[in-house]
Amino acid sequence: xKKIHPLVGALAIFCIAVFWLxxxxxxxxxxxxAVVWVKTAIPWGFLLLIPALMATGxxxxxxxxxxxxKRVRAKIRCMPWIAAxxxxxxxxxxLFLANKAGAGELDGIFYAVQALELAAGxxxxxxxxxxxxxxxxxxxxxxxxxxRRNNRIxx
Numbered sequence: 001x002k003k004i005h006p007l008v009g010a011l012a013i014f015c016i017a018v019f020w021l022x023x024x025x026x027x028x029x030x031x032x033x034a035v036v037w038v039k040t041a042i043p044w045g046f047l048l049l050i051p052a053l054m055a056t057g058x059x060x061x062x063x064x065x066x067x068x069x070k071r072v073r074a075k076i077r078c079m080p081w082i083a084a085x086x087x088x089x090x091x092x093x094x095l096f097l098a099n100k101a102g103a104g105e106l107d108g109i110f111y112a113v114q115a116l117e118l119a120a121g122x123x124x125x126x127x128x129x130x131x132x133x134x135x136x137x138x139x140x141x142x143x144x145x146x147x148r149r150n151n152r153i154x155x
Contacts, residue, residue, distance in 0.1 A: 005059035006135065008052045013128050015049040019094075020121040027114070032106060039101035042094050053086070071134040078127050085124050093117040 019042050026038040057079060064072050093113050100110045136142035 001059045001062050005056065005063055008055040008059065009128070009132060009135070012049060012052040012056050013125065013132065015045055015052060016121060016125055016128070019045060019049075020118065020125065023114070023118060023121075035106065036101040036104070039094075039097045043098050046091070046094075053083075057083070067138070069138070071138050075131045075134050078131050082124055082127050082131075085120050085127075089120040090117060090124065093120070 022038045023042070026034040030038070060075065060079070064076060093116060096113055097110060097117065100106070100113075133142060
């Protein structure tokens with residue numbers, strides 16, 4: 001579990017970041033055809049993302065049983081928000097946008113949902129990033145400058 005959790009967690013963050021960046025890049029720099037391609041491709045990415053998120057959650061809860069502390073509690077408090085955001089906003093938005101893009105309907109409603117999806121995706125990236133930061137701190141791979149100074153061995 002100690003090796004699986006960070007791998008699948010990083011994979012999930014990577015997938016969401018790719019979806020977000022591809023969307024933003026196609027909207028800012030791409031043609032209408034590029035937007036349609038990105039929006040219709042993203043739901044296929046769920047075949048990788050959803051199992052990665054499920055494995056991240058399952059392995060995280062398994063690891064949390066053996067630990068305690070404020071960072072574990074913080075990670076556990078973030079998970080319902082990440083899951084709700086994904087289930088209630090991101091997945092339905094992506095499916096709706098794929099349907100609209102596939103039909104060539106890049107209208108005001110499309111762009112309103114697109115803006116909501118980008119905001120929710122950025123929120124999930126931020127929450128997942130904070131969770132990853134807490135995990136790295138728990139393993140001692142990342143800390144505040146003061147913590148690193150206090151743990152240094154004198155020369």
